[in-house]
Amino acid sequence: MLTSRYKEAFISAREKTWDVLVLGGGNAGLCAAISARRAGASVLVVESAPKDFRGGNSRHTRNLRCMHDAPQDVLTGAYPEEEFWQDLLKVTGGRTDERLARMVIRSSASCRDWMRAHGVRFQPSLGGTLHLSRTNAFFLGGGKALLNAYYRAAEGLGVEVLYEREAVGLEFEQDRFVAVTVKHLDRQDTLRARALVVASGGFESNLEWLREAWGPTADNFLIRGTPYNKGRMLRALIDAGAQSIGDPTQGHCVAIDARSPKFDGGIVTRVDAVSLGIVVNRDAKRFYDEGEEFWPKRYAIWGRLVAGQPGQIAHAIVDAKAMGRFIPPVYPPLQAMTIAELAAKSSLDPEQLESTIATFNAAVREGTFDHTVLDDCATEGLTPPKTHWARKIDTPPYFAYPLRPGITFTYLSVVVDERARVRMRGGDPAKNVFAAGEVMAGNILGQGYVGGFGMTIGTVFGRIAGHEAARVAR
Amino acid sequence: MSLDELIQEAQRQLRICNACRYCEGFCAVFPALERRLEFTEDDVHYLANLCHNCGSCYYACQYAPPHEFNLNFPRTLARVRAQTYRRYAWPAFLGRLYERNGAAVAAVMAACFLGVLLAMALAIEPWRLFGAHPDIAGSFYAVLRHGAMAGVFGLVFVFVVAAMAASASRFFVSTDFDSLKGGLADSLTLKYLGGGGEGCTYPQDEASGARRVFHHFTFYGFLLCFAATCVGTLYHYGFGWKAPYPFLSLPVILGTLGGVGLLLGPAGLAWLKRKADASLKDEAQRGMDDGFLLLLFLTSLTGLLLLAFRETHAMGVLLAVHLAMVLALFLTLPYGKFMHGLYRLAALARFHAERKLPPPRVGSE
Numbered sequence: 001m002l003t004s005r006y007k008e009a010f011i012s013a014r015e016k017t018w019d020v021l022v023l024g025g026g027n028a029g030l031c032a033a034i035s036a037r038r039a040g041a042s043v044l045v046v047e048s049a050p051k052d053f054r055g056g057n058s059r060h061t062r063n064l065r066c067m068h069d070a071p072q073d074v075l076t077g078a079y080p081e082e083e084f085w086q087d088l089l090k091v092t093g094g095r096t097d098e099r100l101a102r103m104v105i106r107s108s109a110s111c112r113d114w115m116r117a118h119g120v121r122f123q124p125s126l127g128g129t130l131h132l133s134r135t136n137a138f139f140l141g142g143g144k145a146l147l148n149a150y151y152r153a154a155e156g157l158g159v160e161v162l163y164e165r166e167a168v169g170l171e172f173e174q175d176r177f178v179a180v181t182v183k184h185l186d187r188q189d190t191l192r193a194r195a196l197v198v199a200s201g202g203f204e205s206n207l208e209w210l211r212e213a214w215g216p217t218a219d220n221f222l223i224r225g226t227p228y229n230k231g232r233m234l235r236a237l238i239d240a241g242a243q244s245i246g247d248p249t250q251g252h253c254v255a256i257d258a259r260s261p262k263f264d265g266g267i268v269t270r271v272d273a274v275s276l277g278i279v280v281n282r283d284a285k286r287f288y289d290e291g292e293e294f295w296p297k298r299y300a301i302w303g304r305l306v307a308g309q310p311g312q313i314a315h316a317i318v319d320a321k322a323m324g325r326f327i328p329p330v331y332p333p334l335q336a337m338t339i340a341e342l343a344a345k346s347s348l349d350p351e352q353l354e355s356t357i358a359t360f361n362a363a364v365r366e367g368t369f370d371h372t373v374l375d376d377c378a379t380e381g382l383t384p385p386k387t388h389w390a391r392k393i394d395t396p397p398y399f400a401y402p403l404r405p406g407i408t409f410t411y412l413s414v415v416v417d418e419r420a421r422v423r424m425r426g427g428d429p430a431k432n433v434f435a436a437g438e439v440m441a442g443n444i445l446g447q448g449y450v451g452g453f454g455m456t457i458g459t460v461f462g463r464i465a466g467h468e469a470a471r472v473a474r
Numbered sequence: 475m476s477l478d479e480l481i482q483e484a485q486r487q488l489r490i491c492n493a494c495r496y497c498e499g500f501c502a503v504f505p506a507l508e509r510r511l512e513f514t515e516d517d518v519h520y521l522a523n524l525c526h527n528c529g530s531c532y533y534a535c536q537y538a539p540p541h542e543f544n545l546n547f548p549r550t551l552a553r554v555r556a557q558t559y560r561r562y563a564w565p566a567f568l569g570r571l572y573e574r575n576g577a578a579v580a581a582v583m584a585a586c587f588l589g590v591l592l593a594m595a596l597a598i599e600p601w602r603l604f605g606a607h608p609d610i611a612g613s614f615y616a617v618l619r620h621g622a623m624a625g626v627f628g629l630v631f632v633f634v635v636a637a638m639a640a641s642a643s644r645f646f647v648s649t650d651f652d653s654l655k656g657g658l659a660d661s662l663t664l665k666y667l668g669g670g671g672e673g674c675t676y677p678q679d680e681a682s683g684a685r686r687v688f689h690h691f692t693f694y695g696f697l698l699c700f701a702a703t704c705v706g707t708l709y710h711y712g713f714g715w716k717a718p719y720p721f722l723s724l725p726v727i728l729g730t731l732g733g734v735g736l737l738l739g740p741a742g743l744a745w746l747k748r749k750a751d752a753s754l755k756d757e758a759q760r761g762m763d764d765g766f767l768l769l770l771f772l773t774s775l776t777g778l779l780l781l782a783f784r785e786t787h788a789m790g791v792l793l794a795v796h797l798a799m800v801l802a803l804f805l806t807l808p809y810g811k812f813m814h815g816l817y818r819l820a821a822l823a824r825f826h827a828e829r830k831l832p833p834p835r836v837g838s839e
């Protein structure tokens with residue numbers, strides 16, 4: 001419902017030509033809005049979600065990755081530019097723009113002071129995430145607390161925000177942006193501005209688009225974040241002549257609990273029992289080496305692996321020995337004293353599951369189990385093998401977690417330069433259109449992911465986009 | 475919601491937080507819950523009493539309503555605390571006083587007032603109650619026999635201390651001096667009302683130190699008044715000096731300072747409570763909270779008025795009212811809001827005790 005206050009704000013917003021219009025009120029959008037306003041521009045943020053759900057995927061985040069040469073407040077050790085760059089190079093397999101990537105990495109060193117100045121607070125790495133204490137700075141209270149701080153700071157500076165307005169169309173005169181059409185219920189209106197910052201995320205919550213990219217298997221995907229990132233502005237920019245980069249099936253995709261909500265389940269739906277037991281598909285058969293890799297990498301590949309299985313479903317199966325070794329997931333596991341009973345509860349063929357586990361157990365060569373290193377507990381003569389942390393599944397009770405692919409965000413993007421200007425297919429940058437956040441992250445992330453980089457990219461490019469937009473609006 | 479349903483709801487929410495952990499830096503609740511894989515009913519009460527309903531974790535929560543997970547951690551824990559007070563009260567049947575605590579406190583106030591008046595009426599000729607009294611030692615006892623007063627208060631005091639000790643020890647006992655010390659330090663400084671640095675989000679979603687300040691006024695005001703009483707007792711029995719004491723005597727100075735704290739503190743807390751976000755509160759506890767604050771305020775107000783007008787005709791009545799308030803305050807200490815402090819202290823002591831144990835096996839990524 002429209003409250004009268006919003007109505008008033010909206011009428012005045014419609015009649016004015018703004019200096020800078022920001023589409024999307026997530027991390028990148030707010031960083032842009034604050035920077036533009038600080039540079040003296042009049043700024044309007046248009047956000048498609050209602051206030052309670054503002055902030056897109058950013059409201060689900062917990063940290064950002066920062067370069068630093070010595071221990072700093074919540075960060076331990078050092079994380080120099082070169083190591084950061086090598087990490088990125090490794091996961092993307094070279095599908096990245098080195099110039100933009102290095103710029104983001106260098107700027108990540110100074111992000112936090114700016115963030116703090118706008119109300120964001122940090123805390124040491126959370127329980128169970130010690131491996132991130134060197135590279136990632138955690139937000140006190142997580143992403144929603146960060147956004148609350150940014151919204152407060154922005155409104156304090158005089159930035160206007162309109163909620164429940166979805167941008168549905170862009171109007172250009174030659175290569176210059178002039179107006180955006182926004183929709184509220186059945187009503188459409190036009191808002192004018194001298195410069196535009198697009199920060200409306202990827203297209204991960206657009207189920208038709210996912211289906212177009214992945215085929216019918218996409219119907220079984222769960223969307224970990226906001227239902228509002230439908231990629232409409234991404235498509236509108238491409239239709240208006242912006243160059244795109246990336247493959248629409250690339251993105252961050254992890255295995256999460258199949259019982260999670262379709263949208264917005266966030267961090268708590270993750271299940272990291274994979275390496276401590278086995279994973280079987282709908283046919284109760286194993287399909288991949290569960291002991292290949294440590295958490296961040298393992299996390300980032302299992303979504304795709306499950307997406308490749310029939311029915312896009314899998315089941316992680318562990319025994320009593322594994323309990324307490326992974327962060328307790330939000331849904332209690334299915335539990336039984338025998339494998340056959342567990343299979344029945346998981347809608348798996350009991351005989352097949354018993355045989356899969358018997359075969360697996362027979363192939364296990366006992367070693368010295370150590371979950372903190374790539375240990376020597378492995379299977380022998382089994383396909384696919386389990387190369388580390390292989391222990392017999394023989395101690396009841398047995399537990400099962402059903403898994404489905406969970407899409408975090410998509411990488412298909414518009415091409416930008418180091419001033420966040422959107423590049424048109426002719427090769428020149430658009431005069432007054434800028435992009436920040438997920439909508440351009442594909443310039444740097446062609447594939448793979450390093451944890452915390454989404455927020456780093458959004459913060460760095462959001463600030464640049466806001467600043468540059470304010471400049472051209474003058 | 476039945477008690478079982480409430481505990482189950484708390485367990486559901488605790489599981490969500492344990493899988494998330496984003497709020498770890500706000501207060502002791504989160505590090506404490508992360509030590510567990512499952513949450514027993516006992517755990518739920520323990521964790522609930524580490525929380526002081528600041529709201530930080532609600533404003534920060536991506537699962538707060540209207541999200542379908544419908545997480546309102548502060549309110550759920552507040553509801554659990556209301557049950558803690560009932561569950562651990564001693565003697566157990568008096569735990570029922572928490573059911574309608576505002577009314578119970580009001581009834582005790584009224585009864586004390588009538589009781590004190592009656593005691594005076596039986597002891598002295600009515601005209602003496604309205605007489606003027608020169609401010610000389612012993613004038614209070616012209617309207618009330620000292621022996622009777624000391625006897626009643628002494629008995630009440632012994633009972634109250636026993637009831638409070640019994641209740642708190644049913645909740646948690648520790649003989650570990652270090653963790654008690656840690657808990658005491660956190661309690662006395664109101665560490666977690668600091669919200670991890672800049673104050674907590676109370677009464678609204680903006681960091682503020684106001685609640686901590688007003689709580690300090692209240693608590694230390696109470697302590698100063700209590701100290702005044704103790705010194706007075708010592709004067710009486712130790713030195714044979716009789717009340718009222720001169721304005722610049724130790725009991726009067728302590729009592730006056732404490733009294734001012736007990737006016738400002740409760741008034742401030744009540745004011746903040748009015749402004750506080752309704753979505754976080756357990757409305758059912760309003761009577762208990764308001765009743766206790768009002769009683770503290772009135773105890774102090776009547777005490778200060780008595781001090782100001784002790785040489786006038788009003789002294790007799792003021793003394794009666796003041797004594798009635800003090801009596802009601804003490805009688806309701808073990809069955810009212812005051813107990814939150816003891817349970818908090820006990821929970822914090824347990825928190826410190828647990829922290830000394832080796833880190834539990836509760837997983838990492």
Ligand SMILES: Cc1cc2nc3c(=O)[nH]c(=O)nc-3n(C[C@H](O)[C@H](O)[C@H](O)COP(=O)(O)OP(=O)(O)OC[C@H]3O[C@@H](n4cnc5c(N)ncnc54)[C@H](O)[C@@H]3O)c2cc1C
Nearest residue numbers: 024026027028048056057058062167225437438452454455
């Ligand atoms: C569960 C989860 C956990 C994550 N954890 C981390 C982490 O810890 N660290 C990290 O770096 N990254 C993390 N990420 C990735 C991170 O969320 C993104 O990289 C980052 O938030 C992108 O910011 P953004 O501002 O571009 O997009 P968003 O924050 O998604 O904001 C986009 C906004 O645009 C609005 N919008 C969309 N379309 C329109 C339209 N047409 N008109 C108007 N408004 C529109 C949306 O409502 C939304 O508010 C996580 C993602 C998820 C899902």
Ligand code: SF4
Nearest residue numbers: 491494495496497535
């Ligand atoms: S209150 Fe919400 S954000 Fe905070 S730890 Fe719990 S689930 Fe996470």
Ligand code: SF4
Nearest residue numbers: 501525526528529531
């Ligand atoms: S309301 Fe405040 S004290 Fe209670 S759990 Fe949340 S952050 Fe901690």
